[in-house]
Amino acid sequence: MTLLDHRAPETFRERCIPVLETERLVLRAPRLGDAKAVAQLANDRRIAENTARIPHPYTLADAETFIGSVNRAEGEIAFLITREKVVLGAIGMRLPEREAPELGYWLGVPFWGHGYATEAVRAVIDHAFEDLGCEALAADARVTNPASRRVLEKCGFQWTGVGLTRIRALASSAPVDRFRLERSIWRSLKSWGAVKRVA
Numbered sequence: 001m002t003l004l005d006h007r008a009p010e011t012f013r014e015r016c017i018p019v020l021e022t023e024r025l026v027l028r029a030p031r032l033g034d035a036k037a038v039a040q041l042a043n044d045r046r047i048a049e050n051t052a053r054i055p056h057p058y059t060l061a062d063a064e065t066f067i068g069s070v071n072r073a074e075g076e077i078a079f080l081i082t083r084e085k086v087v088l089g090a091i092g093m094r095l096p097e098r099e100a101p102e103l104g105y106w107l108g109v110p111f112w113g114h115g116y117a118t119e120a121v122r123a124v125i126d127h128a129f130e131d132l133g134c135e136a137l138a139a140d141a142r143v144t145n146p147a148s149r150r151v152l153e154k155c156g157f158q159w160t161g162v163g164l165t166r167i168r169a170l171a172s173s174a175p176v177d178r179f180r181l182e183r184s185i186w187r188s189l190k191s192w193g194a195v196k197r198v199a
Contacts, residue, residue, distance in 0.1 A: 017071050018131070020079065020123040025116060027079035027091065027123055030067045034080055037087040039063040041108030048169035050145045051106050056169040066090075081107065081120045091120045093128065093137070100136040100180065101128060117151045125155055125186060135183050140165055140176040149177055156189045157181045 017029040030038065039060045042048070048056035055062060070078035070092065078092030089107035096102070103124060107117050128134040139157055141148035142165075153159075157179035164173040 035063040100138040103139040137181045
């Protein structure tokens with residue numbers, strides 16, 4: 001495979017994934033050149049233990065696998081959360097055929113507590129409802145992660161119950177709060193001005 005052949009799929013994937021802009025953030029498709037930054041941020045047990053699929057330790061090879069596997073036709077889209085070209089974290093959705101798309105996200109620890117997660121989640125929610133035509137979204141937050149729960153609640157998600165999710169970094173299952181956001185709730189929040197789309 002030549003260098004040109006290697007770059008073509010990445011360029012194609014980038015064209016298929018829009019760039020979402022908010023007041024402070026740019027959400028864009030991950031590129032192979034982002035692997036080092038992603039690996040450095042995601043290689044933190046506090047992140048891995050609060051997400052379903054991030055292993056710990058998280059290596060450069062894990063980041064390259066992530067970047068190479070997302071944004072293909074199999075029903076998963078992912079964005080890197082960036083500010084002034086600095087990678088802060090990632091956000092995405094799995095798009096199963098018969099269920100509501102499931103939202104997931106993480107931020108590097110240095111960027112916690114600045115409202116970036118809420119801003120990024122709102123941008124992806126707007127994209128899901130306005131551009132993808134979704135009727136509902138689902139999300140989980142570990143019961144030991146109240147910050148993630150607050151993000152979802154601020155974005156209009158409603159609590160639907162508790163379940164178990166396999167946490168790769170723990171090699172076991174852990175209890176999670178389950179949330180859902182219906183299009184009708186999102187539309188009401190938008191009409192009241194509670195959720196604002198900047199770009």
